[in-house]
Amino acid sequence: xxxxxxxxxxxxxxxxxxxxxxxxxxxxxxxxxxxxxxxxxxxxxxxxxxxxxxxxxxxxxxxxxxxxxxxxxxxxxxxxxxxxxxxxxxxxxxxxxxxxxxxxxxxxxxxxxxxxxxxxxxxxxxxxxxxxxxxxxxxxxxxxxxxxxxxxxxxxxxxxxxxxxxxxxxxxxxxxxxxxxxxxxxxxxxxxxxxxxxxxxxxxxxxxxxxxxxxxxxxxxxxxxxxxxxxxxxxxxxxxxxxxxxxxxxxxxxxxxxxxxxxxxxxxxxxxxxxxxxxxxxxxxxxxxxxxxxxxxxxxxxxxxxxxxxxxxxxxxxxxxxxxxxxxxxxxxxxxxxxxxxxxxxxxxxxxxxxxxxxxxxxxxxxxxxxxxxxxxxxxxxxxxxxxxxxxxxxxxxxxxxx
Numbered sequence: 001x002x003x004x005x006x007x008x009x010x011x012x013x014x015x016x017x018x019x020x021x022x023x024x025x026x027x028x029x030x031x032x033x034x035x036x037x038x039x040x041x042x043x044x045x046x047x048x049x050x051x052x053x054x055x056x057x058x059x060x061x062x063x064x065x066x067x068x069x070x071x072x073x074x075x076x077x078x079x080x081x082x083x084x085x086x087x088x089x090x091x092x093x094x095x096x097x098x099x100x101x102x103x104x105x106x107x108x109x110x111x112x113x114x115x116x117x118x119x120x121x122x123x124x125x126x127x128x129x130x131x132x133x134x135x136x137x138x139x140x141x142x143x144x145x146x147x148x149x150x151x152x153x154x155x156x157x158x159x160x161x162x163x164x165x166x167x168x169x170x171x172x173x174x175x176x177x178x179x180x181x182x183x184x185x186x187x188x189x190x191x192x193x194x195x196x197x198x199x200x201x202x203x204x205x206x207x208x209x210x211x212x213x214x215x216x217x218x219x220x221x222x223x224x225x226x227x228x229x230x231x232x233x234x235x236x237x238x239x240x241x242x243x244x245x246x247x248x249x250x251x252x253x254x255x256x257x258x259x260x261x262x263x264x265x266x267x268x269x270x271x272x273x274x275x276x277x278x279x280x281x282x283x284x285x286x287x288x289x290x291x292x293x294x295x296x297x298x299x300x301x302x303x304x305x306x307x308x309x310x311x312x313x314x315x316x317x318x319x320x321x322x323x324x325x326x327x328x329x330x331x332x333x334x335x336x337x338x339x340x341x342x343x344x345x346x347x348x349x350x351x352x353x354x355x356x357x358x359x360x361x362x363x364x365x366x367x368x369x370x371x372x373x374x375x376x377x378x379x380x381x382x383x384x385x386x387x388x389x390x391x392x393x394x395x396x397x398x399x400x401x402x403x
Contacts, residue, residue, distance in 0.1 A: 008185075009127050009128060009136075011185050012123070012127060012186065013124055013136060013139045015178065015181035015182060015185050015186070016124060016143070017143035017146075018177065018178050019116065019120065019182070020117060020120060020143030020144050020147075021143035021144070021147045021151060022086070022143075022147075022171060022175050023086060023113055023143075024143060024145075024146075024147035024151065025147040025152060025174075027055055027059075028151075028152045029156065030048075030051045030052060031152065031156075032155065032156025032160075033159045034048040034049065034051070036159060036160075036163075036164045041098060041099040041102065042099075043099045048099070050103060051102070051103060051106050052348070053345060054106060054107060055106045055107070055110045055341075056341045056342075056348070057341070058111065059111075059114050059337070059341035060339065060342035062110065063110070063112075063113055063114025063118075063337065063338040064114065064335060064338050066112070066114075067330070067331055068331070070115070071200065071330055075119055075122070075186070076182070076186040076188055079116065079123075079186055080182050080186075082112040082115055082116045082119070083112075083175060083182055084179060085108065085111065086109060086112055086116070086171075086178075087172055087175040087176055087179060088108070089106075089108040089109035089112075090105070090109065090171040090172045091172055092108065093106070094168035094171075113341070114334045114335075114337035114338040114341070115337075117140065117144075117333065118331075118332070118333025118334030118335070118337050119333060120140045121136070121137050121141075121318065121322060122322065122329065122330075122332070122333045123187065124137060127187060133323075134263075134265070134266055134268060134315065135264035135265060136264075137264070137315055137319050137322065138263055138264025138315040139261075139264065141260055141311070141314055141315050142260050142261060145257045146253075146257055148252075148311075149252075149253025149254060150253065153250065155167045155170070158170065199328070200328040200330055201331070203325040203327055203328035203332060206324060206325060206327065207387075208320070208324035208382075208387055209321055209325050209332075211381065212317055212324065212382065213321070213335075213339055214378050215275075215317065215375045215382065216317055216339050216340060216342075216343050216375075217339065217342060218371070218374055218375060218378065219371055219372055219374050219375015219379075220340075220372070220375055221344075221346040221350070221371060222286070222367070222371025222375065223282065223313075223343075223347060223368065223372065224344045224351070225350050225354075225364060226351070226364065226365050226368040226369075227306075227310070227347070228347065228352070229355065229361060229364065230252070230303070231249070233289070233290060233361045234248050234293060234303070236361065237361070238293045238299045244296075244299075248299050248303045251300045251301075251303045252307035253307060255305060255307030255308035256308065256310060257311070258312075259307065259309065260312060260315055262312060263314075263315040266316065268319070268323060271316050271320050271323075272320070272379060272382055272386065273383070275316045275379050278309055278312050279313060279373075279375050279376040279379055281305065282310065282369075282372050283369045284369075285302060285305045286306075286365045286368050286372065287369045288302065289302060289306070289365045290362040290365055314340065317336070317340075318337075322336060324386075324387075351368075
């Protein structure tokens with residue numbers, strides 16, 4: 001690949017990152033605005049939690065459906081159309097007169113989340129040289145991690161200083177900039193053959209893919225069981241107030257960004273081994289989490305490690321699905337993005353049920369760690385049964401993901 005092509009690839013990935021940053025910020029920024037929603041739209045704070053859970057389950061359910069319906073569309077016009085949905089949904093949110101309209105806008109926005117991430121990852125892989133394919137997936141995912149690190153705290157601050165509606169207008173601006181970028185830089189990629197839905201859906205019979213999906217749903221969901229209550233845990237065990245909590249969350253975000261891009265450098269044939277290491281680190285961090293929070297200097301270390309382990313694992317799992325699903329080049333990326341939101345929903349719901357059932361935060365983190373250990377066991381089984389030749393060929397450029 002020439003220098004010009006390299007520059008072009010970087011520009012495309014940069015626009016994709018802006019898009020995933022915007023979508024990721026829209027998903028998570030509401031966590032810092034729930035009280036404002038409740039006050040302004042006259043609902044209970046507990047009710048506003050639907051803005052998070054409904055979004056996550058909608059991504060998991062409606063994302064794949066939308067992608068299946070649009071299989072025959074080329075990547076570029078589809079990406080542009082999906083970002084147009086994002087812009088419109090945030091305009092609706094910014095002008096929502098009632099909570100029901102705001103919730104509807106979240107469902108509308110969630111429908112484009114998984115297909116957008118999936119298409120960006122697929123195109124990123126296709127335009128990158130073989131040794132940079134995992135890095136391309138990490139770059140697309142990087143927009144989300146930067147949103148967790150910087151976008152969410154900034155959005156919460158903006159909403160607190162001005163009004164929550166300004167946050168959604170900011171999303172409209174970012175979405176419009178992404179939309180313009182997509183129009184000018186997204187390559188026109190044609191499908192190598194006519195899409196076949198039956199063939200695409202056969203990915204769920206692929207043992208390599210099935211095992212990774214199981215790891216995410218039954219193991220990685222443990223991350224969200226603990227992450228959902230990270231802020232109140234820091235407050236209770238460390239005794240931190242606003243500044244201390246903000247710094248701790250910034251440490252989590254910093255670890256997330258670093259873990260994400262470090263994972264981008266992993267060779268394709270070493271993904272499963274690296275996954276087992278990441279899951280092992282995550283399990284250890286959660287086992288020690290509440291005990292570490294009792295010592296102020298360790299709060300920033302353990303939150304950094306939590307972020308690095310969480311978002312260092314995500315690109316590995318995404319890469320394994322996209323690489324393994326050779327029969328589903330159009331659907332694999334969307335399924336990968338959707339299943340993480342399913343894990344988010346499962347983990348957050350389980351954590352809430354456990355807390356409502358009277359369990360302590362320590363018990364919840366122990367259960368979360370146990371779930372991740374189960375994911376680690378599944379990863380080891382995957383290491384024993386998967387077809388490793390697929391990953392070796394992919395890393396050598398012999399296998400391509402066509403869009």
